[in-house]
Amino acid sequence: MADSRIRMIGFDADDTLWRSQDYFDQAQLDFERIVGGYVDLRDARLHERLYEIEKRNIGIFGYGVKGMVLSMIEAAVEITGERISAADLHRIVELGKDLLRHPVEMLPGIPEAVAQIAAEFEVVLITKGDLFHQEAKVRQCGLADLFQRIEIVSEKDTQTYARLLRVFDLPAQRFVMIGNSLRSDIAPVLALGGWGIHIPYHTTWAHENEAEIAADAPRLRRVDQAADLPQAVRELAKVAAA
Template sequence: MDDTERIAMVGFDADDTLWRSQDYFDAAQLEFERLLAPYVDLADSRAQQRLYEVESRNIAVFGYGVKGMVLSMIEAAVELTDARISASDLHRIVGLGKELLRHPVELLPGIREAVEAIARDFEIVLITKGDLFHQEAKVRDCGLADLFRRIEIVSEKDSATYARLLAEFELPARRFVMIGNSLRSDIAPVLALGGWGIHVPYHTTWAHENAVEIDAGSPRLRTVSAADQLPAAMAELARVAAGGVAGTS
């Protein structure tokens, strides 16, 4: 077998791949809607959709993460209520952000064992996006940081970002696998470069992260339903990359 075709490195996403994240954002959005309810009809105002629209257009300004979400909530609240929202309710929205930033890191079931198993056979790196301060704190507190060769916190996870990182790793995309819950950020960009992906869907995902079309039947892609299936899926992709026979997924 040609060693130049073997998979040499595995990247892991962080939020909702290693630990819970979106659950807390969903809870904050429900509280945001509760705060707006005295001012507007939530259904008629399309509060949830309007917030998503504000967040989407603000990504280029604020980036991803809690702070951008809170600023977008404040902007959306002012717009939706025609500036009638009280200062105390705006202050409560700021409080939602502080609560999100203070949540302890809760690893997903089986992920520690899966990461350790994969790290025995491959170099692993952590590639995540979001607010630098918050992501650094979560990485520090997760208890897994020492397993990763490198930890990259980036502003966006697209093909250009992955291409830059792979160039720094001196590794062709065909020897790289990315594991994550987001089709948009973890899977599609790496497949586009000629790499491999393992999709681990989470039970709740921000709409922005699913807004991409992808070939679910790609031979370079596997989908698993839980962390304990990751080592087997990784071993299968490694066999295929090295010229073995693909199994079913």
């Protein structure tokens, strides 16, 4: 019989280990204030139009701050009918620089939870986004030494997880992924036969909510705080071993 015991735990990074979306949300508000000097925001559907452009550009720019800023510039030019000034375009670029410079702020209880889990299982970090930015955050977070591997990928889908599991030489049923995004952290791993622990964040980019998973999915657990993660992992490990 194949060994079904849990061996490895994967962690997402942004909004699982440290704050991220809060800063993107603030940049969005600042962007809307800039463009609001040219158009009536109530008529412009600015939030929706920016998301449409960002989503359309993911395949070109990828995820992260730089792709967001390029999409903001495109949206600003389009929505203002090319009337936006060079000075205001420069302000949009500065929004991106501020995001890239922002220090890493760990979420409450995360360092302790990761350390506890790492004492019992192999742990890996799997995150997506801009390579330079993600590498910088990993360096600053203070947890890098706990992870056996750190993988920064361009997309987190079933193909990516399947490739990583081959690299780890690990069947999906022995892998648990922890993250805040149902679309990127949970659904692909469940689809491969793995396990997931969803730890929701209070704000999530709309793109990451595009997944349908039954709340009672048998290989899924949900926790509301980092302190509950070690016990949730142990419970899944017990179920898997049985």
